[in-house]
Amino acid sequence: MKELIRELVETYGPSGHEDIVREVIKGKIEDKVDKIRTDSLGNLIALKKGKDSSKKVMLAAHMDEIGLIATHIDDNGFVRFSNVGGISPHMLLGTRVLFNGETVGVIDKEGKLDDISKLKHEKLYADIGATSKEEAEAKVKVGDTASYYRQMDDLGDRIVSKAIDDRIGCVVLLETLNRLKNKPTYDTYFVFTVQEEVGLRGAQTSSFGVNPDLGIAVDVTLTGDMPEAQRMEVGLGKGPAIKIKDNSVLVHPQVKNLMIDIAEENNIPYQLEVLVAGGTDAGAIHLTREGIRSGALSIPCRYVHSPSEMVDINDIDNGIELLTNLLESNYTGLFE
Incomplete structure (x- = not known):
């Protein structure tokens, strides 16, 4: 599983440019599902038929990662940029990024800044090694995107990489x-969504098309187990987190209780998650059409939206076990 994680997290794919990631995932599942398609927005939707086709279940994980977009190239070849998704300017200083999956840039700031808290994206630039605008434009053009440039590192039970948010959710689905x-109890749609980091857009369109009876998003969540971290019950290595609330959704009590019951019946460790900021694809799924029973399973992650996000392999494994048991269980009472 670690090699699968490495392949996905090291693949280039900021929001709106998920094509390469999608092709990698498609190649791994097309012979294991009954139907597979890509919708107009770019979501990959794979159907695994169940024993009972009267209900539809949708599992969603987003393929995109946060990134940058080039907005201007000056006469000396330096690239100005804006953010694509929630990427802090403070996180970027000295960081290497990759434009279009091939051109390396180094991020620095203009001049001297006495108060680092006032740092804004417009004060940053990317140095791609060019000496003129013409040389730079041969490599990067306005509108081109970039992602963090980092490989995955295996620390034993812990894994560190960029794009764990949310390629790790894609790994859980795979x-x-x-x-x-x-066969799963019900027809199950494994949906790999686009543009989550810029507004849950892929989940909105794909859930409208699938129109599931139950939707579960798989994503990462913050932790409270680092020095002086914000107080939060979730920590690495204590099991996947069953979401109760975030800024985008109040999880349907039946869905939350179903996941808790499955975990306890199968002796799978779990945590309960109340996230005070942020959201997942569940936020878009539960508002689809007339409303969808929705929930989320989260993989605890330190340093979210940084170049070095960290997760525990045991939380991933237990998350997979929880979802597998859920899909194969009898939960007809959920729909009564």
């Missing part, structure tokens, strides 16, 4: 599909 021993 491995859940691999571990199914039987």
Whole structure:
């Protein structure tokens, strides 16, 4: 599973440019599902038929990662940029980024800044090694995007990389599909969404098309287990987190209780998550059409939206086990 994680997290794919990631995922699942398609926005939607086709379940994980977009190239070849998703200017100083998956740039700031808290994106620039505007434009053009340029590092039980948010959710979906021993109870749609980092856009269109009876987003969540971290019950290595609330959704109590019951019945460690800021694809799914019973399963992650996000392999494995058991269980009472 670590090699699968490495392949996905090191693949280039900021919001709106998920094509390469999508092709990698498609190649891994097309012979394991009954139908597969890509919708107009770019979401990859794969159907695994269940024993009962009267209900539809949608599992969603987003393929995109946060990034930058070039807005101006000056006469000396320096690239100005804006953010694509929630990327802090303070996180970028001295960081290497990759434009279009091939051109390396180094981020620095203009002049001297006495108060680092006032740092804004417009005071930053990317140095791609060019000496003129013409040389720079041969490599990067206005509108081109960039992602963090980092490889995955294996620390044993812990993994560090860029783009764990949310390629790790994609891994959970892929491995859940691999571990199914039987047909799922209901028709299950494994949906790999686009543009989550800029407003849950892929989840909005794909859930409208699928129109599921149950939707579960798989994403990362913050933790409270670092020195002087914000107080939060979630920590690495204590199991996947079953969401109760975030800024985008109040999880349907039946869905929350279903996941808790599945975890306890199968002796799977879990945590309960109340996230005071941020959201997931569940926020878009639950508002689709006349409303969808929705929830979220979260993989605890330190240093979210940084070049070095950290997760615990045991939380990932237990998240896969929870979803696999859920899909194969009898939960008809959810729809009564």
